[in-house]
Amino acid sequence: MKQYLLWAACGLMAIGGFGLLPFYLVAVALVLVLLGIGNYSKNKATAFYCWAVLVAIILEPSLAYCSSLLAVLLFVSRRRLLSGCFLFSQLPVLLGPCLPVASWWSSLYASGILFVLFMLASEKFRKISEKLTATSLVLYGIALVIATSCTWELSSVNMEKVEPGYEIGAAVEKVSGRKQKGEGKLVYNNKVYQNVKPEGTVYLDHDAHTDWDDANFMQRRPWGQNFPIAGEPLRMAIGRDGALISNLGAALKKDSSHFVYGLMDGWSVVPLAISLGENLVLADSDFVVNCLAPYQQALIQRITGTDRGFIFFHFVCATMLIAILRWPKPWLALVLVGVYFLSLWWPQVGDVRYVGRHHLWPHTDLGEGLVRVFQLNGVNVRFGSMGTKVLVVAEGFSAKRNKEKVVVLEPKAKVSMDGVVYEAGDIPQGVRDGVVDARLIFCEKDALPSSIYQENGVIIIATGTPSLLDVNYLCSFL
Structure with a gap:
């Protein structure tokens, strides 16, 4: 019974939980639990490794896409046949951007x-x-290297009379760390057909009427619940960001070109990105506009090939898939987990350091939303862990200041500065000293007279809604 249940769970993983992320995650958890139970009586160490990976996925859900x-x-x-079957089923979607085939072949049905x-x-x-199993592992390892090497440009768009937060280009270049090539084209709300040459990135939106868009499209379920139809590197990138931020204004034609990524809408396959050689056609521009690009850092870096730490991780994965054919050591799985967490924790240069549990959503008045507010006001910033100028500590979390000039504390958040601990209270104070939704600041449990405290050129602000702070005031420190 356990064997058939394991086969069924692996089959559900192969088709991405019918396009629903919760189903996929349940299938992954079920596989790891069954593997642990099956190995416990024969090899307790292997059982431990299976459950340790499950714990790692709970801590970092994007690992489930690996x-x-x-x-x-x-x-x-010792489930080698299942291992080969699962990897073989993932080959079409992994190689979708590289193979000259219709994009339906890269759907979950094909898998x-x-x-x-x-x-x-x-x-x-x-x-x-x-x-057959050995061949699948070798083929997948080679395909993973090819897929990881596939990159594109996210060209900027010349847009007149557009608010700074909705421009396309500056934030992408900030996130990727390099200037993108070419000039892109944003196409939307055309009453008649428009002929657009695929030069640079083509961003389609509602009623685009071009060779590539099929129809308008709106998601039928909340963002983050759709399983991304894509190869492992792109899936993991979207998973690290938490969701693909996009209204999905247009659905691309299934047979128009090489499939890069998409999602399932019920039983329908919806391509959202296709490649035309070095050019990319996107069904929506949301995730690259300035105010939202910082919240899609992993995806933007993956598309542009600037995610060096994660490129290294996928090359390690490819090497290990071939190595285990001769050296099948159970602890190798934990090596992959360790390399992945090392890539996640690798220092990244940025402007705002956020310490807390990410809400995976930019439209919030909490600390994460502060970056979006900066962008909307024309100040180009991104999240990072070193070289940052603003530190935001989420409710209930603690952090140590690292040369930041501004520290924003949510309720019950703490920051350590030169050995002294400052904490924000949790009782709302209304508008106080120019701070909306102010909180008291406590220094070693003694309340300070203001919700803004300055010492040695460092500003500490305590508020329940950081995104409502006076951005112009904060900008003077950037």
């Missing part, structure tokens, strides 16, 4: 069909099932 890691665990848990066919072939030809 097909390589899941395949390594299946392989070292499900390939998973079943591989299982049937392996059961019927048991003598060659080991060779």
Whole structure:
């Protein structure tokens, strides 16, 4: 019974939980629990590794998108056939941007069909099932290197009479750390067909009427619940950001070109990005506009190939998939987890350091939303962990100041400066000293007379809604 349940869970993973992220995550958790139970009586160490990976995924959900890691665990848990089947089913969507095939081939349906066919072939030809599995791992490892090497430009767009936060280009270049090539084109609300040459990035939106858009499209479920139809690197990037920030103004035609990523809308496949050689066509521009780009740092860096730490991680994954054929050590899975967390924690230069549990949503009055407010006011900033000028500490969290000039504390947040701890109170004070939704500041439990405290050129502000602060005042420190 456990064996069939494990097969069913792997099959559900192969098709991305029918396009619903909660179903996929349940399937991943079920696979790891079953692997742990199955190994416990034979090899307690392997069982521990399976459950340790489950804990790592709970701490960092984007790890659940790592097909390589899941395949390594299946392989070292003596489920080699399942490992090969799962990876083989992921090949089309991984190579979608590189293969000259219609984009429907990269859908979750194709993955499900390939998973079943591989299982049937392996059961019927048991003598060659080991060779099929080994071939799948090698092919996937090579394909992962190819997919990770596929990058594009996110060209800026010349837009007149547009608010700074809705311009396209400056924030992308800030996030990627390099100037993007070419001049992009934003196409929307055309009453008649428009012929657009694929030079630079083409951003389509509502009623674009071009060769590539199929129709207007609006998501039927909340952002973040859709499973991204994409190869492992892009899935993990979207997972790190928490959601693909996009209203999805247009749906791209399924057979128009090479499929980069998309999602499932019910039983329908909705392509959201296609490649035309070095050019990219996007169904919506939301995630690259200045005010939202900082919240899609992982995705933007992956598309542009500037995520060096994560490129290294995927190359390690590719190497390990080939290495385990000769050296199937159970602890190798934890090596992958360690390399991934090292990539996540690797210092990134930025302007605003946010310490707290990310809400995965820019439209908030809490600390994370402060970056969006900066962008809307024409101040180009991004999140980072070093070289930052503004430190925002979320409610209930603690941080140590690292040369920041401005420290914003949410209620019950603490910051340590030169050995002295400052804490924000949790009782609303209304508008106080020019601070909206002010809180008291406590220094070693003694209340200070103002919600703004300055010492040695450092400003501490305590508020329940950081995004309502006077940005012009804060900008003087950037």
